[in-house]
Structures are given as structure tokens and as C-alpha cells.
Amino acid sequence: xxxxxxxxxxxxxxxxxxxxxxxxxxxxxxxxxxxxxxxxxxxxxxxxxxxxxxxxxxxxxxxxxxxxxxxxxxxxxxxxxxxxxxxxxxxxxxxxxxxxxxxxxxxxxxxxxxxxxxxxxxxxxxxxxxxxxxxxxxxxxxxxxxxxxxxxxxxxxxxxxxxxxxxxxxxxxxxxxxxxxxxxxxxxxxxxxxxxxxxxxxxxxxxxxxxxxxxxxxxxxxxxxxxxxxxxx
Amino acid sequence: xxxxxxxxxxxxxxxxxxxxxxxxxxxxxxxxxxxxxxxxxxxxxxxxxxxxxxxxxxxxxxxxxxxxxxxxxxxxxxxxxxxxxxxxxxxxxxxxxxxxxxxxxxxxxxxxxxxxxxxxxxxxxxxxxxxxxxxxxxxxxxxxxxxxxxxxxxxxxxxxxxxxxxxxxxxxxxxxxxxxxxxxxxxxxxxxxxxxxxxxxxxxxxxxxxxxxxxxxxxxxxxxxxxxxxxxxxxxxxxxxxxxxxxxxxxxxxxxxx
Amino acid sequence: xxxxxxxxxxxxxxxxxxxxxxxxxxxxxxxxxxxxxxxxxxxxxxxxxxxxxxxxxxxxxxxxxxxxxxxxxxxxxxxxxxxxxxxxxxxxxxxxxxxxxxxxxxxxxxxxxxxxxxxxxxxxxxxxxxxxxxxxxxxxxxxxxxxxxxxxxxxxxxxxxxxxxxxxxxxxxxxxxxxxxxxxxxxxxxxxxxxxxxxxxxxxxxxxxxxxxxxxxxxxxxxxxxxxxxxxxxxxxxxxxxxxxxxxxxxxxxxxxxxxxxxxxxxxxxxxxxxxxxxxxxxxxxxxxxxxxxxxx
Numbered sequence: 001x002x003x004x005x006x007x008x009x010x011x012x013x014x015x016x017x018x019x020x021x022x023x024x025x026x027x028x029x030x031x032x033x034x035x036x037x038x039x040x041x042x043x044x045x046x047x048x049x050x051x052x053x054x055x056x057x058x059x060x061x062x063x064x065x066x067x068x069x070x071x072x073x074x075x076x077x078x079x080x081x082x083x084x085x086x087x088x089x090x091x092x093x094x095x096x097x098x099x100x101x102x103x104x105x106x107x108x109x110x111x112x113x114x115x116x117x118x119x120x121x122x123x124x125x126x127x128x129x130x131x132x133x134x135x136x137x138x139x140x141x142x143x144x145x146x147x148x149x150x151x152x153x154x155x156x157x158x159x160x161x162x163x164x165x166x167x168x169x170x171x172x173x174x175x176x177x178x179x180x181x182x183x184x185x186x187x188x189x190x191x192x193x194x195x196x197x198x199x200x201x202x203x204x205x206x207x208x209x210x211x212x213x214x215x216x217x218x219x220x221x222x223x224x225x226x227x228x229x230x231x232x233x
Numbered sequence: 234x235x236x237x238x239x240x241x242x243x244x245x246x247x248x249x250x251x252x253x254x255x256x257x258x259x260x261x262x263x264x265x266x267x268x269x270x271x272x273x274x275x276x277x278x279x280x281x282x283x284x285x286x287x288x289x290x291x292x293x294x295x296x297x298x299x300x301x302x303x304x305x306x307x308x309x310x311x312x313x314x315x316x317x318x319x320x321x322x323x324x325x326x327x328x329x330x331x332x333x334x335x336x337x338x339x340x341x342x343x344x345x346x347x348x349x350x351x352x353x354x355x356x357x358x359x360x361x362x363x364x365x366x367x368x369x370x371x372x373x374x375x376x377x378x379x380x381x382x383x384x385x386x387x388x389x390x391x392x393x394x395x396x397x398x399x400x401x402x403x404x405x406x407x408x409x410x411x412x413x414x415x416x417x418x419x420x421x422x423x424x425x426x427x428x429x430x431x432x433x434x435x436x437x438x439x440x441x442x443x444x445x446x447x448x449x450x451x452x453x454x455x456x457x458x459x460x461x462x463x464x465x466x467x468x469x470x471x472x473x474x475x476x477x478x479x480x481x482x483x484x485x486x487x488x489x490x491x
Numbered sequence: 492x493x494x495x496x497x498x499x500x501x502x503x504x505x506x507x508x509x510x511x512x513x514x515x516x517x518x519x520x521x522x523x524x525x526x527x528x529x530x531x532x533x534x535x536x537x538x539x540x541x542x543x544x545x546x547x548x549x550x551x552x553x554x555x556x557x558x559x560x561x562x563x564x565x566x567x568x569x570x571x572x573x574x575x576x577x578x579x580x581x582x583x584x585x586x587x588x589x590x591x592x593x594x595x596x597x598x599x600x601x602x603x604x605x606x607x608x609x610x611x612x613x614x615x616x617x618x619x620x621x622x623x624x625x626x627x628x629x630x631x632x633x634x635x636x637x638x639x640x641x642x643x644x645x646x647x648x649x650x651x652x653x654x655x656x657x658x659x660x661x662x663x664x665x666x667x668x669x670x671x672x673x674x675x676x677x678x679x680x681x682x683x684x685x686x687x688x689x690x691x692x693x694x695x696x697x698x699x700x701x702x703x704x705x706x707x708x709x710x711x712x713x714x715x716x717x718x719x720x721x722x723x724x725x726x727x728x729x730x731x732x733x734x735x736x737x738x739x740x741x742x743x744x745x746x747x748x749x750x751x752x753x754x755x756x757x758x759x760x761x762x763x764x765x766x767x768x769x770x771x772x773x774x775x776x777x778x779x780x781x782x783x784x785x786x787x788x
Contacts, residue, residue: 085453108422336634351651357727
């Protein structure tokens with residue numbers, strides 16, 4: 001069997017709220033799973049069990065209290081929990097993508113450049129990057145007349161699709177998907193499912209949260225039930 | 234990834250009498266990286282910036298910089314002549330108040346051209362062309378090249394200050410609350426412009442700000458300062474989304490709403 | 492000499508030292524002069540004395556002259572090129588009275604020439620000293636009001652701002668409009684203000700065989716250009732340094748290569764152009780030159 005591209009080992013997370021007298025909130029205790037190329041692991045469990053927290057811990061937006069997050073980066077495993085910020089940034093640039101539900105927009109950048117940016121950062125000529133961005137936006141049913149407008153003025157659904165296009169623009173080996181299909185119509189949901197299938201086919205390792213059961217059924221290679229994981233720990 | 238940091242600061246300290254304004258600060262800055270230094274006023278962040286840029290003397294520690302021509306130099310031991318040379322060739326310094334960073338009695342074109350002339354440019358036509366190009370990049374209309382900056386709005390003055398700094402193609406920019414005195418709408422435009430220029434020109438930046446939204450938009454990494462010390466340092470999104478230190482939590486809780 | 496009644500046996504004014512200043516003061520000034528000569532274009536601070544004439548009338552030049560002059564010297568003083576203006580006459584008389592030296596209006600005869608606003612047209616020779624009266628010695632003052640900072644800029648040869656000044660001229664007026672006090676670079680090192688001489692005279696400073704000394708009394712600065720020193724007027728490649736030109740020759744002597752003053756001749760507004768250097772003009776007329784004759788035709 002191929003080696004996993006992402007391994008989460010004995011991951012722990014407690015929030016310490018200093019402003020509330022040092023109140024400790026345990027969220028995760030000893031979570032472990034791994035994802036191989038071509039897999040899409042879906043995090044399951046009741047709302048509030050900490051599914052988004054896991055994605056944020058893997059991406060590094062949250063700081064793990066203990067444990068390891070090993071990502072295969074340029075052929076070697078890197079532990080994102082202990083890596084220095086510069087390494088984490090490099091892993092995020094090249095290896096680890098993140099698609100959230102919400103687009104954090106920069107005020108005046110055109111939609112097509114928002115999507116093309118990760119590619120340009122990696123050195124792709126701007127025109128080529130825009131072309132690829134255009135194709136993706138087109139697949140996600142963003143009309144071409146909107147390409148040159150900043151997404152700040154778009155509807156919520158349009159912003160979400162711009163964000164998905166941005167997340168899929170570069171073929172990241174590892175992708176985190178935080179409810180990418182929430183509030184999309186059937187047609188666009190189908191497109192996202194297709195994008196995920198294509199990513200699987202090229203050997204990407206994915207971890208996702210999907211509320212929509214149809215989508216979950218369609219893309220999940222297997223489930224990791226966080227409720228069970230917490231009990232087991 | 235490059236193997237040497239552009240700037241390495243170790244154990245930097247600066248006192249004002251009994252007050253430890255900067256108390257043992259260490260950090261690395263890598264090429265193309267934007268580092269935000271945040272904290273409330275009096276936390277020592279502006280003093281730190283001044284000490285690193287050599288505008289103020291520091292009392293202890295070391296600052297080494299990987300210069301284009303001389304390799305790694307110790308900034309604290311560098312002669313003032315060399316330091317000034319760096320300041321007008323490889324560095325830029327964007328002041329909070331444009332009055333400190335511009336010559337208000339000199340035309341916009343002269344302000345931009347000064348650095349070029351300071352390093353030996355002697356062709357009026359080419360200096361002017363370059364000034365024109367930079368005005369365009371910072372979104373100031375071409376005819377204003379011969380206007381005095383004192384006739385400009387605050388946002389325009391700040392953009393002119395940025396152009397004046399970037400014309401010599403620096404690698405390292407120091408920014409002290411660059412959006413400080415501006416209206417929110419003007420701020421957004423300036424931030425967007427800075428973000429674009431930083432990416433396009435692969436600039437390394439140290440930006441001092443009390444505005445966490447500015448830090449989130451521009452920076453890769455962040456240092457939180459309190460009473461002259463760095464209490465937390467790390468990825469910008471990690472510090473803003475999951476602050477660890479009680480002071481960072483206080484800052485995030487009091488400034489970022491939603 | 493009209494002041495003869497006041498003059499003692501030695502030929503100078505009773506109760507005053509030779510050339511007015513006491514010897515200690517002269518030594519102090521000479522030390523400053525030596526330093527200035529050793530560092531061409533560098534402004535040396537000196538303890539400028541109160542002189543018996545107001546600031547702006549040449550107090551700096553007079554002190555430099557007083558520190559240099561000896562009994563054998565022959566002094567010429569010009570103001571705007573003329574020997575017969577009030578200021579020139581007074582200063583000449585001042586030294587005739589306090590030092591008893593010979594004076595002249597002829598450039599060739601003078602060993603020391605004190606000047607305000609001009610360099611004589613006749614080329615100077617080795618052994619002559621040209622003393623300039625300087626109102627504002629600091630060429631960077633235009634852009635930098637802080638003395639501490641201008642000194643630092645000189646020390647570091649950080650002269651970008653000088654070209655900013657010229658840039659501003661071209662941007663506003665289409666050409667370098669600075670026509671006097673036109674900044675120069677001395678000996679490839681110090682940027683210097685040549686005092687308010689017209690830029691027409693700037694090229695004469697370059698490689699001049701005479702010693703050029705500059706005294707600023709109010710600002711308490713002395714600087715110098717030793718003989719045969721490189722002096723370059725600042726400019727741009729595409730806006731090179733140029734001197735003033737006139738469409739007509741001097742109305743009196745017919746000279747075409749000299750600096751001309753515009754003189755209004757009557758109430759009807761008629762005017763003529765004639766040499767500002769009166770000695771040069773008179774010499775040419777004496778030699779038979781004029782608008783109708785000679786080289787200039």
C-alpha cells in the first residue's frame with residue numbers, strides 16, 4: 001500500500017481562556033488518522049464535536065496542544081505542529097490547500113486574480129494562471145462578465161464558488177475541505193463533487209467536512225467519527 | 234527556500250532610563266516575508282522598528298543583515314555612511330506621518346526622484362519617466378507629478394511616500410503604522426496597494442501596527458509585544474485565530490469582532 | 492590721501508593694529524584658511540569678529556583679506572564687477588587706512604582682489620588671491636534647514652538633494668533657472684556654493700591658477716579652492732550646465748565674451764548692455780576697442 005500523504009498522530013487540543021480565569025476547554029484528546037493518495041477522508045460526528053477544529057489544527061490556524069501532523073512535503077514528512085512558521089508557510093504554498101466556506105476577500109482584487117493568485121505565487125506566468133482560473137470559474141458557473149470584478153460585491157454563493165475555484169486552482173497534494181458545498185445549488189454541488197473526484201484521480205489526499213449527505217456519500221472513501229475517536233481516547 | 238535570513242535580530246535591547254523599551258527581542262526575517270509587530274501604544278513596537286532600521290541607537294544585542302553587495306553585515310557596528318547608503322538603496326522606511334517621510338515643499342516627481350539622484354542618476358528625462366511610472370503604480374494621476382505633496386490628500390501623500398521608497402527597488406521595507414491617520418475607505422485602498430506591491434516586488438517587510446486587521450491582511454507572521462518583550466510569535470492566522478498568551482487573547486478579543 | 496591727518500608715521504590709523512584685526516585673530520583666521528585650503532570646498536567654522544560695517548556688506552571677506560594682506564600687497568575691490576561702487580570704495584579705503592597698502596582698480600596689478608558677485612574677466616594668474624564675500628555659505632540650506640543634518644550630508648557626501656533642487660527648476664520652468672550661486676562640486680568631493688556670482692563665472696573657478704578664498708561673516712564659515720583645483724557645476728546629462736549669453740556685444744567696448752549688465756539710460760526706457768567688469772571694459776576702450784572696432788566684430 002502507498003504511504004499516507006497526511007498522518008495525524010495523538011493530536012490534542014485544549015483551549016485555555018485567560019480572560020476567563022484560565023478556564024480550560026478540552027476539545028480533542030489523542031486523535032489519530034491518516035490519508036493516502038486518492039483518498040477522501042470525511043470527518044463525521046455531531047455538530048460541535050470539533051470537526052472544523054481538526055481541519056484548523058491540521059492547517060495550523062489552531063495550535064495543537066500535543067501530537068503530530070505529518071505532511072509529506074516535497075518528498076519528506078514535515079511535522080506541522082513543531083515546524084517553524086516559515087516551513088509551515090512553504091507547506092501551505094506548495095502542498096497543503098484549504099477550502100473554507102467563507103471567502104476572505106481582499107477589497108479590490110478581481111475575481112480571476114483571486115483564483116489565480118496561488119499559482120502566481122508559485123511562479124506561474126500571470127496569463128497562464130488566469131487562463132486556468134478562468135476555466136475553473138467557468139466550470140463553477142461564474143459568468144465571465146464577473147471575472148474582472150472584485151468578489152466583495154458578489155452574492156454569498158458566488159463568493160463561495162470563487163473560493164472553491166481558488167482552492168482547486170493549484171493541484172495541492174493534500175487538500176482540506178471545510179463544507180465546500182454548503183448552500184450551493186445541485187448543479188454546482190455536482191461540479192464540486194467532480195472536482196474532488198478529479199483530485200482523487202490525480203492522487204490527492206483529502207480531508208473534508210460535508211453536511212450534505214449525498215455529497216458525503218459521493219466523495220467519502222471512508223469516515224472518521226470524531227465522537228468515537230474521543231470516546232476511544 | 235533561501236537558506237539565510239535577510240535580517241537576524243538577537244537579544245536586542247533599548248532602555249530609556251529605567252524603562253526597558255525593548256527588552257531582549259530576537260527574530261529572523263526571510264526574503265519575501267511580511268512580519269507584523271503588534272501591541273498597544275507603549276509596548277515598544279515602534280522603538281523596536283527604529284532600532285532595527287538604525288534610526289535609534291540600541292543598547293545591546295545584534296542585528297545582522299544580508300546586504301546585496303557586502304554580504305552579511307552587523308548593523309549595530311556599521312558606519313553611519315554605510316547605514317544611510319542601505320537606507321536609500323536596499324531599504325525603505327514608510328512613516329506614519331507623511332510629513333516625516335516626504336519633502337512637502339518639493340514636487341511629487343522630485344520626491345520620487347530624490348533616491349535615484351542620490352545614487353547617481355543624472356538624466357532628467359529618465360528620472361522623470363521613472364517617477365511617472367511610479368505615480369501610476371501608486372494610483373496618482375500623471376499631471377500631479379509637478380504638484381506639491383502638501384496639496385495632496387492624506388491617502389495620496391501616503392501612496393507618494395511608498396512610491397518614493399520603492400523607486401530604488403529596495404528589498405526591505407520598514408513601515409510604522411502606515412495606515413494610522415487615514416479614513417477606513419482610504420485605508421482599504423492603501424492596504425490593497427501595499428499587498429500587491431509586496432507580492433509583485435517580493436519585498437520583505439516589517440510593519441508595526443496596532444490594527445490587527447492590517448496585520449491579517451498583509452503579514453505572514455506576527456509578533457505580539459507587551460512592555461518591550463515579545464510575548465507571542467508565530468503564523469499570523471494562528472495568533473489571530475488561536476492566541477495562546479493572555480495578552481494576545483486580550484488584544485484579539487478587544488479588537489477583532491466577528 | 493584724504494585721511495592723512497589721522498595717519499601715524501607707519502602709514503596706518505593710530506591706535507589700530509595693521510589691517511584692523513589683532514594678530515591673534517588673524518592667526519585664528521589663518522588656521523581656518525589653512526584647513527580650508529587643505530580640504531577644498533569644505534566649510535571651516537571660524538570665530539567671526541564684529542567688524543565696523545554691517546553684516547551683508549562683506550564682513551567675512553574683509554576678515555579673510557585682513558588675515559592675508561601684507562605691506563607689499565596691492566588690493567583691488569569690486570562689487571558687481573565695478574571698482575567704483577560705494578561698497579567697493581569703502582572697503583578699499585578701509586584697508587588703505589588701516590594697513591596703508593597700495594590699492595588699484597586694475598586686475599593685473601592686484602595681488603589680492605576682494606569681490607562681491609563677480610570674478611574678473613581677465614584671467615587670474617598664479618600668486619593672486621581672490622577673496623569672495625559670502626552671504627549664505629551652505630548650498631544644501633535650500634532643502635535642509637538643520638545645520639546638524641547638512642554637516643552630516645557633507646560628511647557622507649550624500650548629495651542627492653542638490654540635484655533635486657535642479658530637478659525642481661526644470662520641472663517648474665523647463666530649464667535650470669538657477670543663474671547665480673549655482674552649486675559646484677569641488678575636487679570631486681564637496682558640494683560648494685560659489686557665493687552669488689553669476690553662473691557665467693562658474694567655469695572660471697575650474698583649474699584657476701589663483702587661490703580662491705571664501706568668507707562668510709554672519710555665518711562664520713571660511714572655505715577655499717586652492718589653485719588648479721577641479722570645479723564642476725552640477726547638471727543633468729540631458730540638461731547640461733550652460734552660461735548666460737547675450738544677443739549683442741558690450742555697447743561701450745564691443746566685447747562679446749564678457750558678462751553684461753543691462754543699464755537703463757533714460758526715462759523713456761531706453762537701455763544698453765555693457766560690461767559689468769568696469770576695469771576690463773576700460774582697458775579695452777583704452778586699447779582702441781569699441782563697438783565699431785576690434786576682435787568682437
